[in-house]
Amino acid sequence: MSGFEDLYRENILDHYRNPRNQGTLESPDITYEDANPLCGDLIRMDFKLKDGTIEQVCFSGHGCAISQASASMLCELVEGMPLEEAKKIGREDVLEMLGIELGPVRLKCALLALKTLKAGVYGIQQWPGEEEESTR
Amino acid sequence: MFHRHPVGAGAPAPLQTFDPQAVRAQFPIFREPRARPLVYLDSAATSQKPDAVLQAMGRYYSSFNANIHRGIYQIAEEATAAYEDSRRRVARFIHAASPREVVFTRNSTEALNLVAHSWGRSRLEAGDAIVLTVMEHHSNLVPWQLLASERGIELRFIPVTEGGELDLATLPKLLADGRAKLVSVVHISNVLGTVNPIPEIARQAHAAGAVMVVDASQSVPHCSVDVQALGADFVAFTGHKMLGPTGIGVLWGRRSLLEVMPPFLGGGEMIREVKLTGSKWNDLPWKFEAGTMPIAEVVGLGAAVDYLESLGMEAVFTHDRELVAYAMERLREVPDLEILGPPADRRGGVVAFTLDHIHPHDVATVLDADGVAVRAGHHCAMPLHERFGIPATARASFYCYTLPQEIDALVKGLHRARQVFAR
Numbered sequence: 001m002s003g004f005e006d007l008y009r010e011n012i013l014d015h016y017r018n019p020r021n022q023g024t025l026e027s028p029d030i031t032y033e034d035a036n037p038l039c040g041d042l043i044r045m046d047f048k049l050k051d052g053t054i055e056q057v058c059f060s061g062h063g064c065a066i067s068q069a070s071a072s073m074l075c076e077l078v079e080g081m082p083l084e085e086a087k088k089i090g091r092e093d094v095l096e097m098l099g100i101e102l103g104p105v106r107l108k109c110a111l112l113a114l115k116t117l118k119a120g121v122y123g124i125q126q127w128p129g130e131e132e133e134s135t136r
Numbered sequence: 137m138f139h140r141h142p143v144g145a146g147a148p149a150p151l152q153t154f155d156p157q158a159v160r161a162q163f164p165i166f167r168e169p170r171a172r173p174l175v176y177l178d179s180a181a182t183s184q185k186p187d188a189v190l191q192a193m194g195r196y197y198s199s200f201n202a203n204i205h206r207g208i209y210q211i212a213e214e215a216t217a218a219y220e221d222s223r224r225r226v227a228r229f230i231h232a233a234s235p236r237e238v239v240f241t242r243n244s245t246e247a248l249n250l251v252a253h254s255w256g257r258s259r260l261e262a263g264d265a266i267v268l269t270v271m272e273h274h275s276n277l278v279p280w281q282l283l284a285s286e287r288g289i290e291l292r293f294i295p296v297t298e299g300g301e302l303d304l305a306t307l308p309k310l311l312a313d314g315r316a317k318l319v320s321v322v323h324i325s326n327v328l329g330t331v332n333p334i335p336e337i338a339r340q341a342h343a344a345g346a347v348m349v350v351d352a353s354q355s356v357p358h359c360s361v362d363v364q365a366l367g368a369d370f371v372a373f374t375g376h377k378m379l380g381p382t383g384i385g386v387l388w389g390r391r392s393l394l395e396v397m398p399p400f401l402g403g404g405e406m407i408r409e410v411k412l413t414g415s416k417w418n419d420l421p422w423k424f425e426a427g428t429m430p431i432a433e434v435v436g437l438g439a440a441v442d443y444l445e446s447l448g449m450e451a452v453f454t455h456d457r458e459l460v461a462y463a464m465e466r467l468r469e470v471p472d473l474e475i476l477g478p479p480a481d482r483r484g485g486v487v488a489f490t491l492d493h494i495h496p497h498d499v500a501t502v503l504d505a506d507g508v509a510v511r512a513g514h515h516c517a518m519p520l521h522e523r524f525g526i527p528a529t530a531r532a533s534f535y536c537y538t539l540p541q542e543i544d545a546l547v548k549g550l551h552r553a554r555q556v557f558a559r
Contacts (some may be wrong), residue, residue, distance in 0.1 A: 007501055008556060017559055039497055041511045056207035062527060111362065117227060126283030 021075035032120035071113035158402035172507035179532030192439035222438025247372035247387035262288035300477035311344035320349035329483030338367030384433035456485030485534035
């Protein structure tokens with residue numbers, strides 16, 4: 001098991017202490033909320049779109065440092081990104097951004113923001129749900 | 137309150153003084169070489185297992201592994217004897233009137249589902265009510281919710297006070313209209329540690345014509361429980377929280393009730409006679425034990441009961457209480473730490489808390505780096521956490537092998553967590 005210094009790298013603590021894009025948007029084009037039933041983490045994401053691009057994105061909710069930091073990092077990443085490109089973000093991208101090794105329980109925390117983002121940008125009906133169903 | 141019901145049935149307190157270091161030496165998990173010693177503070181989730189339990193299960197598999205109740209040959213008879221002997225030991229341990237009142241299940245959850253399915257579906261109808269409490273584990277909520285939505289039954293709840301105890305002043309009102317046919321309450325809360333006054337609740341339930349169900353998952357492992365003195369009609373508990381293996385639990389029920397209940401699962405072993413279109417049921421308790429049961433686990437549970445009796449349940453509970461008193465005193469030294477639930481003298485060996493704005497997952501992760509294992513989350517009691525307006529807590533829980541210096545390690549780790557997540 002890694003020490004907590006490995007799990008809470010400075011970049012994660014930085015996003016946790018100073019979250020980017022935290023808050024809610026007034027009359028968003030897309031809003032989606034998801035929770036992790038195991039730990040009670042909750043993330044909501046609001047999107048404003050313009051010409052197929054994510055013009056503005058905000059997250060709100062509560063949870064552990066990993067879930068909040070990954071939401072903050074994801075918001076920073078997708079702001080200004082074409083919707084089609086945002087759909088291609090995968091779990092490897094998130095894990096790379098976090099830069100840490102995660103066990104199966106904390107992996108759920110790390111990927112909650114991605115799950116929220118993908119369900120939001122796809123619309124829940126069309127979302128293929130690959131993050132949940134990966135066998136890797 | 138608590139001391140009214142633990143009746144030792146004349147069992148004298150063990151003469152030797154209780155020595156947690158000596159107890160610990162009998163648990164292989166603590167002898168395993170590792171980089172940091174294991175500080176296991178999650179016994180409310182599952183307990184560790186002593187050599188005696190593992191050896192008993194190993195002996196069954198290596199010496200007399202055979203299916204029970206059918207084989208005529210020697211090892212099958214040995215296996216049957218060991219299985220039924222465990223039942224007798226469990227019956228003695230909880231002061232049941234007869235081993236026929238002890239039904240083996242998979243765990244507490246299955247035991248409660250058995251009551252909901254068999255007693256509930258044969259006795260309850262639309263317009264009836266079931267009384268539960270806000271501090272229940274999901275296993276004592278969801279089976280009743282399923283039954284309630286299927287049958288049009290009303291669920292009523294005894295509220296929890298700010299101090300983490302049942303608001304029993306509400307109970308007479310919940311029972312007043314005579315519609316409540318079943319009351320199901322946890323004996324010791326897995327989050328708050330609160331010891332609920334079951335005999336008093338059972339007295340009121342019976343006076344109103346309701347049956348009394350007790351979730352004893354956190355009490356049977358930790359203190360002397362006399363099911364008859366409790367005044368309950370059904371009591372559920374699980375083996376893996378009482379030094380035994382996973383996959384084996386117990387439903388104790390009053391014989392008069394069990395006798396008239398329809399079976400829960402159908403299949404082999406639970407029948408006396410099968411025809412193509414109908415069957416006759418086996419006697420108690422086998423009527424409720426369909427299919428091949430987890431024989432090794434039953435043998436292991438019997439060994440766990442023996443082991444606990446060798447320690448003495450009064451000594452086990454006294455040790456829990458000393459630890460929880462010490463833990464609450466030491467935790468008060470940590471700034472911004474808030475403990476849920478009643479004072480130490482009214483709880484079992486469980487402490488759930490929040491630490492400032494830090495998410496319990498993060499607290500648990502920092503502690504884990506020091507080898508300190510605590511539980512973080514809602515501990516399968518979401519409505520209780522909602523009652524206190526918090527999504528999650530961190531929880532430390534103790535048992536016969538826990539040492540005071542492990543609580544010191546917990547406190548040290550909590551100070552560190554505050555530093556890491558200082559804003």
